[in-house]
Amino acid sequence: MAEKKRFVHNTDIGQNFLIDESLADFITERARLSGRDVVLEIGPGDGVLTRALLRTPLKRLYAIEVDERLRERLENIASHDGRCRPIFCDALRFDYESGLGERPSKIVANLPYHITTPLIWTFLERLAPRGMDYMLLMLQLEAAERVVSPACRRERSPLGITAEAMGSAAVLRKVPPAAFHPRPKVMSAVVEIKIEKNADIANDSTWRSLLARSFTQRRKTLCNNWCASCGMTRESALRILSRHSLKPTARAEELPLEKWFELAQEPAFVLKNSDNGERNVLES
Numbered sequence: 696m697a698e699k700k701r702f703v704h705n706t707d708i709g710q711n712f713l714i715d716e717s718l719a720d721f722i723t724e725r726a727r728l729s730g731r732d733v734v735l736e737i738g739p740g741d742g743v744l745t746r747a748l749l750r751t752p753l754k755r756l757y758a759i760e761v762d763e764r765l766r767e768r769l770e771n772i773a774s775h776d777g778r779c780r781p782i783f784c785d786a787l788r789f790d791y792e793s794g795l796g797e798r799p800s801k802i803v804a805n806l807p808y809h810i811t812t813p814l815i816w817t818f819l820e821r822l823a824p825r826g827m828d829y830m831l832l833m834l835q836l837e838a839a840e841r842v843v844s845p846a847c848r849r850e851r852s853p854l855g856i857t858a859e860a861m862g863s864a865a866v867l868r869k870v871p872p873a874a875f876h877p878r879p880k881v882m883s884a885v886v887e888i889k890i891e892k893n894a895d896i897a898n899d900s901t902w903r904s905l906l907a908r909s910f911t912q913r914r915k916t917l918c919n920n921w922c923a924s925c926g927m928t929r930e931s932a933l934r935i936l937s938r939h940s941l942k943p944t945a946r947a948e949e950l951p952l953e954k955w956f957e958l959a960q961e962p963a964f965v966l967k968n969s970d971n972g973e974r975n976v977l978e979s
């Protein structure tokens with residue numbers, strides 16, 4: 696009898712596969728998929744979540760996996776369900792604008808943890824403006840906290856502020872290492888992100904550069920970060936802070952969302968989108 700080849704997990708690319716099937720069911724039930732939904736899964740692995748997704752009435756499931764060793768398993772799943780389209784490539788390099796036959800409405804995935812942040816930025820930049828309005832993602836707990844943290848929390852981040860500006864983000868459930876094989880060394884969490892407004896904001900170069908410059912060094916004040924990253928004088932930085940009723944000692948993590956919207960209107964921070972993130976900071 697032919698022996699089934701043992702799969703050696705490559706944890707360098709986040710291959711911690713879900714073994715708690717009830718969690719896969721929790722995720723798919725929560726995503727409330729209908730026959731109109733085109734779903735994108737990143738990193739289907741050996742297909743635990745993929746199979747659970749295919750038990751829902753979704754219209755189509757695109758599943759992007761980088762590891763060719765999983766081709767046979769995933770193509771086998773697809774051969775039993777014509778709605779499933781596995782794609783073998785790096786999800787960070789994929790052409791989301793023209794590489795899929797249809798526009799995804801939702802992303803449901805247990806993400807590879809080593810590329811969580813660039814992947815979520817990619818989804819916000821390239822898929823949110825094209826109608827993707829819901830993500831249900833398994834993340835490392837630490838990354839999840841950066842996405843959902845409100846103002847004044849140490850974990851507050853540019854990505855979390857942008858998710859808040861676009862709608863809402865919440866941790867639905869914390870998940871222990873025992874839910875995966877092999878067990879990761881970290882806790883995980885299921886995060887729900889809803890996109891309800893400002894679908895283009897992640898592509899706004901003023902917004903992105905303002906956040907990047909303000910968070911350059913988390914432990915420093917906004918004033919120091921702006922002086923170092925924008926070539927702004929201390930007087931200019933203090934004038935901007937005062938105009939927005941912010942203390943000279945304010946730090947990026949302390950600001951509520953409305954202050955970021957206000958600051959993005961400041962001429963000193965405004966970039967043309969064609970500047971493509973290049974520095975173009977005027978003195979205030």
Ligand SMILES: C[S@@+](CC[C@H](N)C(=O)[O-])C[C@H]1O[C@@H](n2cnc3c(N)ncnc32)[C@H](O)[C@@H]1O
Pocket residue numbers: 708709710711712713714737738739740741742743744745759760761762784785786787804805806807808810
């Ligand atoms: C955490 S595992 C999730 C596997 C499966 N969905 C599950 O829940 O058991 C992450 C998966 O992402 C894949 N992966 C890692 N880097 C990737 C990339 N750049 N593009 C696409 N898939 C990637 C890994 O091979 C792995 O299958």
